[in-house]
Amino acid sequence: MRGAHGNAAPRYHTESDTRQPFNPLTMTPSASTSIEETLLGVYRRDADSRVEWWRVSVADRPQTWRLEHGIDASEGITGPVDMDLVVDEENLRAKLKKWRREGFVLVSDEVDSTQTSGSDERAAFMPALRRAAAAMAASRLERNARRIPARDSHGNRDAESEPRESVRIGQIDVPCGLRHALVPDINPAYLFSDRFDDIIEDIVENQRVMLIGHTGAGKTSLIEQVAARSMHGVLRSNMNGQTTVGDFVGFWTVKGGETIWVDGVLPSAMREGLWLIVDEIDFAEPSILAALTAVLEPRGRLVLKEKGNEVVAPHPSFRLFATANAVGAMSQFRHLYQGANLMNEAFLDRWRVYMLDYLSPADEADVLMKTLAPHMTRGLADTLAAIAADCRAAFAREDLSSAFSTRRLLDWAGLMLRTGDPERAAGPAIYAKVSPEDAALIRGIVRHHIALPDVGDGHDSQDQHDQRD
Numbered sequence: 001m002r003g004a005h006g007n008a009a010p011r012y013h014t015e016s017d018t019r020q021p022f023n024p025l026t027m028t029p030s031a032s033t034s035i036e037e038t039l040l041g042v043y044r045r046d047a048d049s050r051v052e053w054w055r056v057s058v059a060d061r062p063q064t065w066r067l068e069h070g071i072d073a074s075e076g077i078t079g080p081v082d083m084d085l086v087v088d089e090e091n092l093r094a095k096l097k098k099w100r101r102e103g104f105v106l107v108s109d110e111v112d113s114t115q116t117s118g119s120d121e122r123a124a125f126m127p128a129l130r131r132a133a134a135a136m137a138a139s140r141l142e143r144n145a146r147r148i149p150a151r152d153s154h155g156n157r158d159a160e161s162e163p164r165e166s167v168r169i170g171q172i173d174v175p176c177g178l179r180h181a182l183v184p185d186i187n188p189a190y191l192f193s194d195r196f197d198d199i200i201e202d203i204v205e206n207q208r209v210m211l212i213g214h215t216g217a218g219k220t221s222l223i224e225q226v227a228a229r230s231m232h233g234v235l236r237s238n239m240n241g242q243t244t245v246g247d248f249v250g251f252w253t254v255k256g257g258e259t260i261w262v263d264g265v266l267p268s269a270m271r272e273g274l275w276l277i278v279d280e281i282d283f284a285e286p287s288i289l290a291a292l293t294a295v296l297e298p299r300g301r302l303v304l305k306e307k308g309n310e311v312v313a314p315h316p317s318f319r320l321f322a323t324a325n326a327v328g329a330m331s332q333f334r335h336l337y338q339g340a341n342l343m344n345e346a347f348l349d350r351w352r353v354y355m356l357d358y359l360s361p362a363d364e365a366d367v368l369m370k371t372l373a374p375h376m377t378r379g380l381a382d383t384l385a386a387i388a389a390d391c392r393a394a395f396a397r398e399d400l401s402s403a404f405s406t407r408r409l410l411d412w413a414g415l416m417l418r419t420g421d422p423e424r425a426a427g428p429a430i431y432a433k434v435s436p437e438d439a440a441l442i443r444g445i446v447r448h449h450i451a452l453p454d455v456g457d458g459h460d461s462q463d464q465h466d467q468r469d
């Protein structure tokens with residue numbers, strides 16, 4: 001509903017929601033006063049049985065304001081916007097003076113996301129989107145239902161055309177692959193959180209998925225665990241200085257006096273329908289990125305120039321993934337991942353890029369319990385997950401310079417169960433891997449959560465940096 005009556009008054013999304021309203025009847029703006037902070041809102045005057053109003057909001061272009069005008073009937077019947085214009089500051093101030101003379105008063109500057117100054121299309125967008133998404137979900141369900149193996153009219157299954165079985169992971173049905181020697185082992189302690197559903201759906205849709213996030217956040221294991229459960233073979237190729245373009249694309253070699261071509265990981269995965277994880281893609285050589293770019297389209301083909309321009313078409317089960325620590329939204333942490341290359345936006349735009357954060361403390365405690373069952377107790381797990389969360393908060397504040405990964409937490413917890421001593425376990429699992437300053441701070445966090453025995457009462461710390469703290 002559009003109008004300027006009481007609760008029905010249009011309201012705004014602006015950067016300046018905390019502003020103090022300026023009433024043109026009582027105040028004169030000083031030169032130093034920003035219009036954005038003082039003058040936005042609805043100005044209204046009652047005249048006879050009608051309410052006339054002007055609405056002032058921030059326009060799209062800098063230093064401009066949008067003015068809308070309308071006349072509503074007093075009984076609550078709203079009229080249309082009959083004027084909609086964009087003005088500069090000088091013009092706006094002149095208008096405000098005029099409105100003051102004419103008896104307009106600022107009546108509303110509140111923000112309400114459901115009542116906005118935009119067009120009807122703006123309000124209509126979300127309901128239309130919800131309807132479209134519901135229709136898409138229904139057709140997806142139908143598609144999944146059709147995937148159940150069906151028999152032909154003779155009661156036989158046609159091996160080629162038979163729809164494959166699928167397995168539900170999170171809320172998503174993932175078509176199963178053919179059993180393969182390279183299917184990863186299932187980690188029964190692996191926790192699929194709700195936020196993974198979008199990623200898993202992208203895998204089903206054959207999108208190119210790049211996972212970015214700190215070390216040990218679970219990027220590689222997410223893909224491996226989806227593959228493990230849906231029985232797809234996985235090839236991994238690490239770009240951190242170990243992989244040459246020959247390893248990646250292929251090379252000629254002499255074997256038994258014969259010159260033969262050996263496929264690299266990319267054509268192998270494409271031909272055999274494997275899932276290829278390009279780990280640490282932000283360290284890849286340009287020649288590898290160039291080869292990859294060709295297959296970033298869902299049905300993109302690879303041309304093996306070295307092999308007489310042989311064309312490799314992707315098997316329908318082929319999937320391509322990349323992981324990185326410091327690209328896109330993670331670029332701010334590049335100093336932690338030295339040598340990482342910036343990836344250009346055109347390259348990133350060819351991927352769905354998901355930022356994977358560490359698990360929540362509750363989820364991480366569950367993972368600890370499952371991974372280290374039956375010895376890990378709920379109380380121990382909760383405390384350890386809280387320590388990890390505090391270390392990450394210190395890292396986010398830049399008090400700590402090292403991230404605290406789930407991998408590190410699991411390693412520490414496992415060693416702690418073996419030694420019965422958190423400090424001794426923290427030596428090789430944590431302290432020896434970080435700077436003395438970070439070790440001291442982490443120890444402080446640990447002591448905050450755990451009443452450690454004092455040094456000297458028989459416990460041997462392996463801490464390499466600061467044994468006396």
Ligand SMILES: Nc1ncnc2c1ncn2[C@@H]1O[C@H](COP(=O)(O)OP(=O)(O)OP(=O)(O)O)[C@@H](O)[C@H]1O
Nearest residue numbers: 189190191214215216217218219220221367406407
């Ligand atoms: N959701 C999870 N459930 C259970 N364990 C997890 C989960 N996420 C991460 N882990 C644990 O953390 C370990 C590290 O995860 P992973 O190797 O996937 O991290 P990564 O993000 O690929 O790290 P890097 O950037 O260093 O390669 C895994 O081996 C697993 O034990």
Ligand SMILES: [Mg+2]
Nearest residue numbers: 219220279323
């Ligand atoms: Mg990894």
